[in-house]
Amino acid sequence: MSAEGQAAINASPRLSKLEAAWVIARRDFVAVLFSRAFLFFLIGPLFPVLVGGLAGSIGGQVSRQAAVIEVGVAMAADDSAALMAARNRLAPQLGGAVPVLREVTEAADDPAFDARAFMEERRGNYAAIITGTLSAPEVVGTEGQVRRWKGPVELMAAEAMAASPLTVPSSQTTTVTSSAASERTNRIRTAQAAQMVMFLLTMLLAGMVLSNLAEEKGNKVIEILAAAIPMDSVFMGKLFAMLGVSFVGIAVWGTLGWGFWAIAEDAIVTVTQTNFRELPGPAVGWSMFLLLGVLYFSMAYLLLGALFLTIGAMASTVREVQTMSMPVTMMQLMVFFLAAYTITQPGSALEMVAIAFPLSSPFAMLARAALEETLWTHIGALAWQMVWVVLLVKGGSMLFRKKVMKSGNAGTKKKRWSFRRKASQMEPAE
Structure with missing residues (x-):
């Protein structure tokens, strides 16, 4: 038995659910962060970006010449x-x-x-x-x-x-900073870009939850943890551990992207013919919009991760996990399309549906932050999404107890006592 499992078994009677979730989160976060697989996971997305950047640069040069x-x-x-x-x-x-x-x-x-x-x-x-x-x-x-x-x-x-050079009169012009139509168009562009970035990051990073659970189900570690501490705490700890790992990955990619931008900003602006220094600002302001972006990404990740944990609880093998996760991935794509479609229909019944449905709610509310200045609605939306995270975790843990542990709470307590007894027999005699 590993030292972590032994520590969890010995400490479980003194831990509350939140403390147990913290133990699991800290254990998974450190284990994933310092693994070689995570290093390759960080490097992996950089190659398509590099190839895409080179291809775009070459394509832009060819287009300009043509x-x-x-x-x-x-x-x-x-x-x-x-x-x-x-x-x-x-x-x-x-x-x-x-x-x-x-x-x-x-x-x-x-x-x-x-x-x-x-x-x-x-x-x-x-x-x-x-x-x-x-x-x-x-x-x-x-x-x-x-x-x-x-x-x-x-x-x-x-x-x-002409006997003398033809004179083309020069007209006088008066420009304004922006109009109502141009401001709304710019904000819609910001909302679309934010939704796309959040969707790609969520789909790229949420798979770590599924792979982590499948790995621990294969080597029976998850059963040891479930016998030692409440399954709700195990699922919640794993979710927040993977969320923390995701933020580390985003920080690394963001730092590399910022460095690349600092080095090649003029070249990027020349290639794209877009003034990136004057991005269309969201209605709530950039600082609040970035804060809401972090919060809604967290909610989207936790919701999808909780759903993946529920799938992992129902599956018996890694192949079943991969097969069952495909419909969820396709459903999330449809959800993203729903949220993207409602950007141009603020206040409509379809937008209310997108906000109420938990999986599309983070995307729809992030778009609303770009288009409307009202802030109080985001508090209610975040609370609504957190309620669904808790419900999905509860449902996933119940399915796991019935599917893997086979006997509910009573069986869990019996296995927990059995594991503690075996652990005490393994301790060396003084």
Whole structure:
């Protein structure tokens, strides 16, 4: 018998349920945290992120290079030079409304150059080709490209033929910091991003509860613990131990992410073309939103973990645990979709259902924190979710006693006395 099991057996008469849960939580937390498997678990998600970042960087570079649209010019030398000069004069004011012009070298070498045949043969890298003269320019290309560049080509031709440079008037603009519509749109984006991050972290980390229980059921450690202390305390201790381990993992990933951001912030902003320094703020403010995010992640983890513990109590083998956990995982995905769908329907009956259903409640309430300033509703929601954590733990422990211990409380007490007797016989005589 291990030293931890012996200590639990000897100390159990003097421990309350909370104290026993603390003993289990401390034991599991230390055991998981200093295991080699946890180190590989921390490193595992970093490789997909690294590969995804590299792939996104390369893809962004390719997209930027492919996004440069060139329009070929197949006109007389004088007209071609005048058109390009007009384009350069208009570009500072019109920007992307005027195309990048490139002279078609094949047209200069071929007096009988046919722009239509050239485009149909898919030669060169031109979106369209301008032929004809400045007084009667012709745009050759697909229907969409012709419709897009017909107006700019006519404008450049007019500028090229003008006796004096064409003056495009500059309009005056007045900007506001935000509008009601833009503020709500930004907050919806924040709510969606927060829900997605919380869902991914929950699904990634909650599996540790299931694997830990399956391992201890296989080597009979869980039966020793159940015989020594109340099963409610065992389940609750395991849940909070895995929650603590999850926070350690999130802290490690967050630190590495912050370091990577500090090193490559400019490159990331350049690739994504998004100003990350001005993230859309939630309605309750960033400090309160982060606090609520931690609390709702804890509730989502505890609820899903308690459900996984209940599955582990009903399963007899590791294969059964894996098979039975799949429907729960799919159900959690549907729950996430429900919470995400109700973001745009505040106050509706469907949102109330998402808030009342315990597994979707953390996600729905986190979205509400991003959209509404009211805080008192979160206190009630957190209390409601904690009640369901306790109920799921109670249900899981009852199933375990009936499924594994076979004989309820009486059998548990009998096995507890038997284990203590065997432990006392194993102690060396003085």
